[in-house]
Amino acid sequence: MxxxxxxxxxxxxxxxxxxxxxxxxxxxxxxxxxxxxxxxxxxxxxxxxxxxxxxxxxxxxxxxxxxxxxxxxxxxxxxxxxxxxxxxxxxxxxxxxxxxxxxxxxxxxxxxxxxxxxxxxxxxxxxxxxxxxxxxxxxxxxxxxxxxxxxxxxxxxxxxxxxxxxxxxxxxxDPARQHDPAYQLETLKTALADLKALRRQSFSGQTHEAFFGLEEAYGDYTLASLDIRQRQDLSAEAKADLQVWHREQLPEVIRRTETRMLAEGERHQQRQQAIASAGSAKQAGERLRSLGVDEARINDVVGYLEERERFDDRFQDYQRARASVRASGLASEEAARQETRLLEEYFADEQTRTWARLRALDARSP
Known part of the structure; x- marks a missing residue:
């Protein structure tokens, strides 16, 4: 046929x-x-x-x-x-x-x-x-x-x-209201309701559920989360409890993913805090190790932080040498050539030179 x-x-x-x-x-x-x-x-x-x-x-x-x-x-x-x-x-x-x-x-x-x-x-x-x-x-x-x-x-x-x-x-x-969180949330609610209505009109109930059931369940959860976040009459504790309750209403497959993502987000925040509060690359590695981070990732982080520490030391030496050139009374063209020479002397590759230029600009900012 x-x-x-x-x-x-x-x-x-x-x-x-x-x-x-x-x-x-x-x-x-x-x-x-x-x-x-x-x-x-x-x-x-x-x-x-x-x-x-x-x-x-x-x-x-x-x-x-x-x-x-x-x-x-x-x-x-x-x-x-x-x-x-x-x-x-x-x-x-x-x-x-x-x-x-x-x-x-x-x-x-x-x-x-x-x-x-x-x-x-x-x-x-x-x-x-x-x-x-x-x-x-x-x-x-x-x-x-x-x-x-x-x-x-x-x-x-x-x-x-x-x-x-x-x-x-x-x-x-509405251009006059597009930055209003309450208006944004109401617009999202209306859009999702209209989208659901179109899907019910376009497909049978079984096909609607098969094609869009999980997506709509997560959409409802997202809107509920945004609504809770905007409430002014709830304490932080009540908001957290309601958020957990809504998460428990999700289909199991989404709930597992959402829970895993939230846990990973919390672990990521802990790791970032451990790095930010560490006094040295070595200390950052020790703190990450206490959080159960695998050694390969710790080595990557520590290696990067040590590289930044070496850069910081070189940058300080470069700034002192650069200040001496500027205080020497050389003509502007010669002083510029000397500063270029110092940049190449203290920083061996273009990446670190770019870092140095940006750091120098930042240092001169008010």
Whole structure:
């Protein structure tokens, strides 16, 4: 059977030349990074988009065991090979995949959206038709025909959604209020609410959850965190408790990542404080060691700090020699030549000379 790209795909080609998955200038705060190893949700599109009448996938029941997962034998490959159609994809694995269940129906999950985006992100580097053709070829080449048709129908809805989202993003902040934190937060809340409404309108509940569930959960958490931070009626302790409570409401996979990031941030702050408060490179190394930092990293830090200490000593000697030249009464041209000679004498490479010039300028600043 000939594989014809749905009309919706063609309608959305031009807006996709600059695919921007953002609503408003600040909504990037709500885009959660999906941790590696996320267990995919199984969902399917059960209703047709307003712009397509292509077949819709039926519910694919999540496998209950490893043996059941083995029945999901039809899936797109993980790589485009050594010579992908777009140069930017060279050396990369395909982000996401399309796959079908044992009944030949498309399994709709987060990896489905990732797969679409992997190819759509090359639009501009290659013509839109080329990127869409690659998706179509892989779908029909590796999935049962029914699942491939379902994938292309879902891609049509996804493109129409991106089209509508681009139009939604053409909003401007009120210039008189754009620096007001309360106004910024309200704008973010409105943007996320509108984005959720558009997604519910564009996709079935199951597909909405599969494609955007984690992202929206993190968006809600981010807005709650910003709201707590702006509250004037809460103590610091109450704010911290509420922040923890909201974090505990996150889906487990995001909660683990967020907790790990916060712990790493705290460790980073402790290390920075240990370095800043140390009286010498050696003392900084000892303090980092007490915080459990590995020896290789300690050696790198200590080596850098020792280099800076040596530079500081040389810079002091250079400044004294430079002051002597300036006090000698030499003509300005000769004095400039002497200062250049001193710079080359005290600092052997261009990097340290640049440091010295900047330090000298800083020393002369009021």
């Amino acid at each position: 000939p594989r014809t790209t749905p009309h919706t795909l063609k309608r959305a080609l031009l807006p996709l030349a600059l695919v921007i998955p953002i609503v408003g200038a600040s909504i990037w705060l709500l885009q959660a990074e999906r941790p590696a190893g996320t267990t995919p949700s199984h969902a399917t599109e059960t209703t047709a988009s307003r712009n397509t009448v292509s077949p819709s996938p039926r519910v694919a029941v999540p496998p209950a065991s490893a043996n059941d997962r083995n029945t999901l034998a039809h899936a797109t490959p993980r790589s485009l090979g050594e010579n992908p159609y777009a140069p930017s994809l060279a050396g990369t694995d395909i982000d996401g995949r399309l796959r079908a269940d044992a009944d030949g129906n498309l399994v709709v999950e987060l990896e489905t959206r990732d797969f679409f985006d992997y190819f759509l992100n090359t639009i501009g580097e290659v013509p839109a038709e080329r990127a869409l053709s690659e998706i179509e070829t892989l779908a029909y080449g590796h999935l049962p025909e029914r699942a491939a048709r379902q994938a292309m129908a879902l891609l049509g809805r996804y493109l129409a959604y991106k089209d509508d989202m681009m139009a939604m993003g053409n909003r401007n902040l």
